[in-house]
Amino acid sequence: MKNKANTKSKKKQRSILRRILLIIIGLILGVNVYLANATMQLWDKIRPLFFWSYFVL
Numbered sequence: 833m834k835n836k837a838n839t840k841s842k843k844k845q846r847s848i849l850r851r852i853l854l855i856i857i858g859l860i861l862g863v864n865v866y867l868a869n870a871t872m873q874l875w876d877k878i879r880p881l882f883f884w885s886y887f888v889l
Contacts, residue, residue: 871882
């Protein structure tokens, strides 16, 4: 019985980790798309900031 309980809890932990990973990946993709749209719209204004940020980093 103890072994069965342990496997169930492990499965739950894995499913939770998968959900968290999917949420994080979704957020990253969403932010990337948002930033891509913003840069396409405001490229002339943002270009110097990116240019200098690369040198700073």
